[in-house]
Amino acid sequence: MTASTPTSTTIVCSHCGARNRVPAVARGTPRCGRCSTPLRWVVDANDADFHAVVDESSLPVLVDVWAPWCGPCRMVSPALEKLAGELAGNFKLVKVNADDNPEVSRRFDVRSIPTLVLLDHGEVVDKQIGALPEPRLRSWLESVLPARSG
Numbered sequence: 001m002t003a004s005t006p007t008s009t010t011i012v013c014s015h016c017g018a019r020n021r022v023p024a025v026a027r028g029t030p031r032c033g034r035c036s037t038p039l040r041w042v043v044d045a046n047d048a049d050f051h052a053v054v055d056e057s058s059l060p061v062l063v064d065v066w067a068p069w070c071g072p073c074r075m076v077s078p079a080l081e082k083l084a085g086e087l088a089g090n091f092k093l094v095k096v097n098a099d100d101n102p103e104v105s106r107r108f109d110v111r112s113i114p115t116l117v118l119l120d121h122g123e124v125v126d127k128q129i130g131a132l133p134e135p136r137l138r139s140w141l142e143s144v145l146p147a148r149s150g
Contacts, residue, residue, distance in 0.1 A: 011039045014085055025052050029059060029089045038089030042081055045094045047103040053094055055122035060091045060146055065105060065115040067098050072131035073114040079134035080116075083141060090145055091118075120146045 008023040011030070018034035024043040031038055045053040045063075054061045064080055066073035077095075084093040096104045098113055108117050108127070116128040118141070126144040128137075 007043075009043060011042075013037055013039060014088075024049070025056065027058050031089075040081070040085040040088045041092040042084050043092070043094055045096050045101075045104075047101045050096070050101070050104055054119060057092055057119075057121075059089075060118060060120045060125065062091050062093050062141065063104070063108070063117040063119065064093065064095045065098050065108065065110050065113055065117070066095060067113055069099075070113050076114050076116075076131045076137070079137050082134065083138055087141070087145075091141075118144050 008021045011020050011022045012018070013020060013032040013035060015037040016032060016035040018032055020030070020033055020039055022030045022039055022041060022043075024045070029038050030041050041059070043053060054063060062080070062084075064077070066077065068074075080093055084091070098105050098110060104110075108115065108124070112129050114129075114131055118125040118127070125146065126140075128140055132140065
C-alpha cells in the first residue's frame with residue numbers, strides 16, 4: 001500500500017457563501033478567497049498522512065478518533081464540526097477512523113472512542129475520552145486551546 005497524499009475539501013464560507021478549496025495540509029489559517037473570513041478546517045487523516053496533516057500544522061489540532069459503528073461518535077461529530085466553524089481560525093479538526101488507522105490509535109493510547117486529543121505543534125495539550133454534549137465540549141475546548149497572539 002502506498003502512502004496517501006493529503007487531499008483538499010470544499011468549504012462554503014459562513015460569512016459570504018463563497019466556495020473555497022481548503023487543503024488538508026497548509027501553513028497558517030485557511031481564509032475565504034472572497035471576504036478573508038477564517039474558514040472551518042475539518043479534514044480526514046490516516047496513518048500514512050497523519051504526520052503531515054497534524055504534526056506539521058501551524059494551528060492547534062483537535063484529533064477526533066472515532067468509528068462509523070460508534071453511536072456516541074456519531075453524536076459528537078456534528079457538535080465538533082459546528083465548533084470548528086464557530087471557532088474557525090483557532091484550530092484544525094482532524095477526524096481519524098480508529099478501525100482503519102491502528103498507528104494513530106496506538107500513538108495516543110486510545111482504549112475507548114470517541115477520543116479527542118488536542119495537539120499544539122505535535123505535542124499533546126489535553127485529551128477527552130467519551131461523548132460530551134456540545135456546551136461541555138465547547139467549554140473544554142475553549143479552556144484547553146492555546147492562547148493565540150495577533
